[in-house]
Amino acid sequence: MARPRGRALEQQRAAKEEAREQTRRHTSRRNLWIGIGVAVALIGGLVAFVLTRRDPLEGADITAYPDLGVAHLAAGDPAPEYNSNPPTSGPHALQPAACGIYREPVSDTQQVHTLEHGAIIVQYDPTLPEEDVVRLEELARSIGDQILVAPRSGMPAPVAVTSWATVMLLDEVDEDIINAFHLRYEDQSPEPLAVCPLQVDEAA
Numbered sequence: 001m002a003r004p005r006g007r008a009l010e011q012q013r014a015a016k017e018e019a020r021e022q023t024r025r026h027t028s029r030r031n032l033w034i035g036i037g038v039a040v041a042l043i044g045g046l047v048a049f050v051l052t053r054r055d056p057l058e059g060a061d062i063t064a065y066p067d068l069g070v071a072h073l074a075a076g077d078p079a080p081e082y083n084s085n086p087p088t089s090g091p092h093a094l095q096p097a098a099c100g101i102y103r104e105p106v107s108d109t110q111q112v113h114t115l116e117h118g119a120i121i122v123q124y125d126p127t128l129p130e131e132d133v134v135r136l137e138e139l140a141r142s143i144g145d146q147i148l149v150a151p152r153s154g155m156p157a158p159v160a161v162t163s164w165a166t167v168m169l170l171d172e173v174d175e176d177i178i179n180a181f182h183l184r185y186e187d188q189s190p191e192p193l194a195v196c197p198l199q200v201d202e203a204a
Helices: 002-052 108-116 130-143 175-185
Strands: 061-064 120-124 147-151 159-163 166-170
Touching (some): 108 147, 108 159, 120 175, 130 175, 159 175, 166 175
Parallel strands (some): 120 147
Antiparallel strands (some): 120 159
16 A cells, blocks of 8 residues: 555655746746846837937037148248138148147147147137136046147137037037037047147146
8 A cells, every 4th residue: 555655645746846847947938038028128228219319419510621631831831721710621830739728829730730630629719708618628628638628719609619621610618519529520530540638738
């Protein structure tokens, strides 16, 4: 009589083990599908974010100008007539202006050479409120390199941001737009591998 009972216990244990194994398989499949669902949702959300995110430069007043070349001026040569204000390409001084923060205007011929090295130049009307000037200077410090900030008279807008052969005009200081311009147009120039660290800070 002991043998049938032993076989019955073994069968019960086997049945319980089979039930547990089925539960484990079911749980594994459920977790797999949950994981896939979460991954799909995350990817879908990321795609939707990318597709719907507004480009900070959308609608900005950005103009591309014909490239006037990269010739160097000899010592004593007069500044040429540039095709944009501020200038963005063309014959320029042998020495570029160092990147950084200026409280006096930077010569056209030097700033064009700085643009040739892939830097972005932000210039503002000297009548711009001091707090806005400080915002531009703080932005330059936060960016850290490949940027120059200086005053400039006679521009068609209170703020002008330039890269090689490109000008963006702004009616007011907008750090997000300037930063987006810097990210997009930095090193879009004839000498994109030149390094231009923040060397000047006349406002410090």
